[in-house]
């Protein structure tokens with residue numbers, strides 16, 4: 001195979017121990033052909049080979065996003081974006097322009113509305129003055145609050161209040177009607193349902209399949225949303241991703257896009273096992289694993305939620321939350337969870353469990369241990385998502401059992417976009433040293449994979465790198481930063497290993513897929529606090545450019 005393209009004069013960080021640094025990479029036919037010094041690699045160029053001078057920029061394996069929600073994020077990108085919008089006049093102008101452009105939408109939904117977008121707390125009356133005759137709503141950047149106008153509240157059946165589980169609130173005014181402020185998912189999901197694309201939420205909500213199966217016309221609309229999400233990720237250098245909700249429909253959309261030449265990242269999609277399901281439903285997980293095992297769309301793993309989140313005190317803790325007698329509860333009884341893990345593992349599938357509280361983390365480790373006891377040691381690479389609090393006794397168990405810590409550098413309060421308030425409210429001061437551990441887990445042998453959980457936080461890998469490198473220790477806690485190379489490893493090779501994709505991607509070496517990202521600068525020279533403002537100069541997946549703002553991969557050779 002002759003190279004089709006050579007990227008040279010680069011600082012190549014391969015993430016391959018056998019050859020960590022190089023100057024040039026040649027690739028063709030979707031595969032890496034050579035990694036080495038400039039002279040050696042450039043000598044491989046034949047007629048028609050395009051040579052790209054990287055100008056000393058850093059070339060890395062394409063980023064592996066280890067935990068995101070592609071369909072949900074893509075869907076949001078097609079909605080009105082209110083980031084940076086401030087004041088009534090601007091808000092009204094944005095909404096009215098969006099309304100004029102989208103006369104057919106049953107709900108005008110906006111994202112990224114700052115809590116302080118108006119100079120007072122937003123009410124439905126404010127939004128009625130924006131648009132009164134159509135349902136409109138807007139979501140806060142942290143995805144925990146929605147504000148809706150009267151038409152939306154009426155259509156969703158919330159105007160006169162509704163019974164809600166603890167922590168989910170339809171805020172009521174003194175006049176006995178809803179103010180328009182809706183706190184947490186259960187409270188605002190009736191409004192979101194008005195969009196008419198609730199079938200796209202099934203992967204996270206129920207794990208079920210759309211019924212009736214979406215028509216070709218509906219699938220075309222859905223694929224536009226996925227395409228928006230993929231383009232957004234490509235611009236951030238992402239070439240592989242692990243979707244953390246899913247069903248067969250998600251895989252089918254992605255397979256159709258692959259056939260249409262529109263799939264610009266390798267995507268792994270789980271079967272989502274819910275607490276009410278019978279073990280026999282795992283047949284669907286096995287069927288998905290068998291049906292989707294190409295280089296682009298794969299399944300082969302099962303996602304579960306062991307608990308909720310700290311903000312609503314639904315994360316399952318070993319001790320009561322500060323000032324309360326509650327500690328949350330696991331979503332699965334322990335014995336049953338062990339049986340489920342053993343059964344998934346017996347089927348040769350991987351397990352990924354959302355576990356945030358230290359109680360949830362312990363019960364999840366116990367489940368993986370039970371699976372190992374019953375089925376023996378195999379290359380399972382089970383993983384735990386988030387791990388916001390862990391009991392010290394459990395720290396070495398991850399490494400010992402080979403459990404990946406799938407962590408999100410943007411998530412620790414104070415590290416990126418999340419305020420410190422949840423640390424103050426839900427974590428006892430004396431437990432701060434056990435919260436959001438990274439280095440401690442790595443030092444005890446846990447493999448690391450990094451992610452954003454987009455659209456919960458910004459998908460930008462460069463901002464995530466900055467968050468990982470600049471995080472300030474919590475009062476009384478140790479320094480949980482890891483070094484630049486470990487951060488980069490967790491965003492590339494570590495993520496690929498955790499997704500069972502390391503024989504395909506995640507390192508730069510001959511024979512692997514030509515998945516590369518060119519960072520717009522020398523990553524070892526960029527100050528940590530400027531990392532997040534550093535751009536992506538080129539993203540290549542399977543040898544094809546998916547983000548090329550400078551036209552480096554364009555034109556004739």
Ligand SMILES: [Zn+2]
Pocket residue numbers: 067068069244453
């Ligand atoms: Zn998630």
